[in-house]
Amino acid sequence: MDFYKDLATEYDIPELKKFKKTLDNWKLYILNYYDYPISNRTTEGNNHKIKNIKRRSYGYRNRDNWEIRVKHEFKCA
Incomplete structure (x- = not known):
């Protein structure tokens, strides 16, 4: 996940910056799914x-x- 964040930081593209912010905000929940694969x-x-x-x-x-x-x-x- 850090690879994609670093890649987004490297390029000056607004959509990638927004994507990086989304990853930062949801990282805990995204990774938590792999420990507890519960879904609705x-x-x-x-x-x-x-x-x-x-x-x-x-x-x-x-x-x-x-x-x-x-x-x-x-x-x-």
Whole structure:
């Protein structure tokens, strides 16, 4: 990680400076993931799936039909 920070410092590019600052701010959390690989990816995936259904549900006439579609997608009739 320090390699990328040094590289960002070497070049005078504003985006790289911003990237370096982001790495400095989040370094502890980024490295912590490798010690404890816990993620909320399942929840985020489910939220994404529901949002996609919501985008496609423009033609549904009521909320009940939308809820049925969500339940069908998650196979929990």
